[in-house]
Amino acid sequence: MPSPILELKNVNTYYGMIHAVKGINMEIEKGEIVALIGSNGAGKSTTLNTIAGLLKPKKGEILYNGKPLVHSSAADIVKMGICLSPEGREVFPDLSVQDNLRLGAFTRKDKAKIAADYEKVYSLFPRLAERKTQVAKTLSGGEQQMLAIGRALMSDPKVLLLDEPSLGLSPNLVMLIFDLIKDIKKLGVTILLVEQNAKMALKTADRAYVLETGRITLEGTGKALLTDDNVRKAYLGNI
Amino acid sequence: MKIQNPLNLLNTKPKKVTALVIAVALLLILPKTGLLSPYLVRILTMISLYSMLALSLNLLTGFTGLVSIGHAGFCAVGGYTSALMWQYTGLPWVVTAIAGMIVAGIVGLMLGAPTSRLSGSYLTIATLGFGEIVKMIALNWQSFTGGPLGVNHIERPVFFGITLTTFNSGFFYLSVVLTALVTLVVYRIVHSKMGRAFMSIRDDSLAATLMGVDVTAYKLKSFIISAAIAGLGGAFYVHFVRFLDPNTFNFDISIIIISIVILGGTGSIPGSFLGAVLLISFPEILRFASEYRFIIYGLILVLMMRFKPEGILGGHSNRKLRLMKGVDTYGY
Numbered sequence: 001m002p003s004p005i006l007e008l009k010n011v012n013t014y015y016g017m018i019h020a021v022k023g024i025n026m027e028i029e030k031g032e033i034v035a036l037i038g039s040n041g042a043g044k045s046t047t048l049n050t051i052a053g054l055l056k057p058k059k060g061e062i063l064y065n066g067k068p069l070v071h072s073s074a075a076d077i078v079k080m081g082i083c084l085s086p087e088g089r090e091v092f093p094d095l096s097v098q099d100n101l102r103l104g105a106f107t108r109k110d111k112a113k114i115a116a117d118y119e120k121v122y123s124l125f126p127r128l129a130e131r132k133t134q135v136a137k138t139l140s141g142g143e144q145q146m147l148a149i150g151r152a153l154m155s156d157p158k159v160l161l162l163d164e165p166s167l168g169l170s171p172n173l174v175m176l177i178f179d180l181i182k183d184i185k186k187l188g189v190t191i192l193l194v195e196q197n198a199k200m201a202l203k204t205a206d207r208a209y210v211l212e213t214g215r216i217t218l219e220g221t222g223k224a225l226l227t228d229d230n231v232r233k234a235y236l237g238n239i
Numbered sequence: 240m241k242i243q244n245p246l247n248l249l250n251t252k253p254k255k256v257t258a259l260v261i262a263v264a265l266l267l268i269l270p271k272t273g274l275l276s277p278y279l280v281r282i283l284t285m286i287s288l289y290s291m292l293a294l295s296l297n298l299l300t301g302f303t304g305l306v307s308i309g310h311a312g313f314c315a316v317g318g319y320t321s322a323l324m325w326q327y328t329g330l331p332w333v334v335t336a337i338a339g340m341i342v343a344g345i346v347g348l349m350l351g352a353p354t355s356r357l358s359g360s361y362l363t364i365a366t367l368g369f370g371e372i373v374k375m376i377a378l379n380w381q382s383f384t385g386g387p388l389g390v391n392h393i394e395r396p397v398f399f400g401i402t403l404t405t406f407n408s409g410f411f412y413l414s415v416v417l418t419a420l421v422t423l424v425v426y427r428i429v430h431s432k433m434g435r436a437f438m439s440i441r442d443d444s445l446a447a448t449l450m451g452v453d454v455t456a457y458k459l460k461s462f463i464i465s466a467a468i469a470g471l472g473g474a475f476y477v478h479f480v481r482f483l484d485p486n487t488f489n490f491d492i493s494i495i496i497i498s499i500v501i502l503g504g505t506g507s508i509p510g511s512f513l514g515a516v517l518l519i520s521f522p523e524i525l526r527f528a529s530e531y532r533f534i535i536y537g538l539i540l541v542l543m544m545r546f547k548p549e550g551i552l553g554g555h556s557n558r559k560l561r562l563m564k565g566v567d568t569y570g571y
Contacts, residue, residue: 052449078451086449092442094506095435103439106432107451155451 003066005030005190006051006082006159011060013043013050020046022214023060028159033181033191035205035222037198037235042211044194045087048161051192052084053077064159079107081158087194088167089144091151093137097128100136100147104154113156121150124183142173149180159190166197178204198235202226210235266415270408277405284405284479286519287414288472291421293499293511295468298425300497301505301553302434303461304441306363309370310469311492317343317470318477318488319377322390325478332396336474343470344463346373351462355455358444370493377485389484396478410479417475421468426508428464437461438506502543504553513551 004027013021021043028034036044049055051062053074062069064080072080083104092100101121105114122129125146131139136147145165152160165181166174178200185191195201202208202222210218210231218225225231270280296310317339324335354365377384384390396403396413403409428434436457439447444454477483495518503514521539525532543550 054445054448073453074448075451075453078449084449086446090443090446090449092439092446094442095438099435099438102432103435103447103450103452106436106439151450 004028004063005065006192007061007063008047008051009061009063011047011050011057011062013046013055013057015046015055020214021050021057024209024211024214024216026209026216028190028192030190031185031188032206033185033193033204035193035195035201035208036211037195037201037208038211039235040196041213043214044211045163047211048084048163048192048194051077051082052161054084075107078155081156082161083152083155083157083159084161085148085152085163085165087163089141089148091136091139091144091147094135096133096135097139097147098132100151101128101154104151106155108156114154117154117156120187121153124153124180125150142169142176145169145173145177146180149177149184153184153189157189159192160184162191162193164194164196166195166200174200198231199226202231267412270411280408280411281405282520282523284411284414286515287411287418288476288479289496289499289519290512290515291414291418291475292469292472292496293503293515294418294421294425294508295465295472296496297500297503297505297508297511298428298437298468299461299465300500301507301510302429302441303437303458304444305458305461306359306497307366307465308363308490308493308497309366309368309373310465310496311488311490312366312370312373313343313347313466313469314473314476314492315370315373315377315485315488316346316466316473318473318483319384319390320470321474322393322477322483323384325394326390332394332474332478336396336471336478339474340467340470343473344467346470347462347464347466348459350466351459355458367490367493370490374485374489385484387484389482389487390477391482393478393481393483395481414475414479417471421471422508424464424468429508433457433460441506498540501550502540504550507550507552510550510552 006026006028008024008026010023010025011021012019012023024043024047026034036047038044046055050057051069053069053072053076057070064082069077069080092103095103101118105117108114127143128146128150131143136144139147149162149165162181165177169177174197181191181193181204193201193205202225205222208220208222208225209216210225218228218231220228226236266283269275270283275283292310292314296307300306317336320342321332321335321339324330324338325332350366350369354362357365378386380386398409401407401409403413405411429437436447436452439450439452440454440457448454473488477487480487499514499518500511501514502518503512504510521536522532525535528535
């Protein structure tokens with residue numbers, strides 16, 4: 001069995017005195033989409049922020065291609081190829097679409113490949129190409145989400161961490177965003193997805209973990225969890 | 240009613256370049272025509288100087304989002320370095336001014352490093368304290384700085400055997416050259432990778448971190464560059480007025496600089512010039528109003544805050560100039 005691209009071993013993260021993530025173990029294989037679902041305050045975002053280096057775990061290990069990650073700075077983690085697209089579409093509001101994307105490629109120096117990646121992002125999100133010179137705050141919610149994901153892709157990530165990409169979007173746009181996530185997977189990017197929209201996330205993901213108050217309570221393939229009784233009751237509505 | 244943004248008239252690059260060339264040519268010829276009294280030349284020099292200081296603060300406040308109300312402290316550091324170096328060694332102005340820039344840059348690093356974790360108002364209060372600390376050191380380190388007596392009869396800069404004065408417009412030309420250089424430097428920075436890093440920190444420092452921007456390092460770079468430019472401004476000013484005491488660069492100067500940046504437009508290079516033209520000429524134009532002019536001055540700033548808080552040329556958006564509904568809609 002190949003070693004996972006990203007592995008979390010007994011990770012514990014605290015916010016001051018609050019124990020938000022209580023010893024979770026996860027394995028993410030290269031090229032798959034893994035969803036992390038759970039209710040508010042379960043520790044989903046905390047887990048992503050810990051991987052991205054914004055928070056330091058008090059205990060436990062995060063291995064990326066077998067190498068420990070917890071002592072690297074957030075900037076170094078981006079350089080290594082792990083990029084987080086944060087919750088709430090945190091694009092740079094006063095910068096143009098183009099400058100937002102340029103900032104995505106901030107840590108890279110390979111000019112030719114960066115230029116090729118602009119084209120890749122613009123072909124993935126034609127709407128962004130139309131709005132190249134527009135400042136980001138004038139974009140619609142869906143466009144901002146596309147920009148946030150496109151910006152993360154500009155860092156040429158091996159692992160893309162998406163925090164609530166469907167937050168605050170209309171049902172149509174949610175479908176569109178999840179289709180795009182599948183397209184990104186085809187580019188060879190491994191995706192770890194955090195979602196409130198459990199149904200869409202489980203449909204899209206190869207595998208999924210269910211997080212409850214800082215602990216992983218269930219794991220399995222997306223399909224299996226979609227039909228799991230406990231998951232249905234807790235997150236999908238009893239339909 | 241829509242008010243057309245005056246800059247829209249200069250909507251193409253050739254038009255902009257022509258306008259700039261004409262403006263610069265006029266500016267350079269004017270003092271030599273004899274039409275301007277030394278008083279006016281002096282005001283133009285001050286406008287040029289304050290444009291430079293506003294650009295320096297704009298880099299820190301407008302582009303990086305770090306609001307400083309102690310910027311005169313950096314001017315004081317540059318000014319004292321230059322004046323004292325002249326006093327103790329007699330070196331020419333070019334050397335002492337560069338030393339002033341370097342020392343101010345180092346002081347910028349010294350202020351930036353411990354405050355790099357502060358944000359918003361907390362940082363602003365720290366910069367306020369910094370301005371006062373510089374003043375207190377200058378006041379109390381009498382054996383070195385001259386204390387309250389200051390440094391007197393500071394030598395005028397000499398270039399190619401010509402001593403610069405207000406009467407031969409030398410100071411005016413020197414200030415224009417310095418401001419042009421500073422403008423070029425700031426323009427290049429803003430349109431570089433470094434500039435994008437600054438603006439990303441201003442817009443959203445968390446997202447900047449996630450894109451791999453080392454936020455602390457870039458905040459420090461912004462502090463150092465901004466402080467060095469302010470130091471240069473200070474080094475120019477003390478040789479211009481030929482006198483320096485702890486009150487030369489007081490809190491009022493810091494407030495004037497930040498007011499220029501806010502009035503002209505945060506994050507706008509032309510805004511810094513416009514702000515300097517308006518705020519430096521206002522007190523002179525309104526001289527007939529004597530002490531009441533500060534009321535008018537304050538009123539203008541309050542109205543500005545109410546109706547266009549991003550400044551006349553600020554706002555970094557393509558939106559046309561128009562009255563805002565209210566302050567709470569700012570930025571959204």
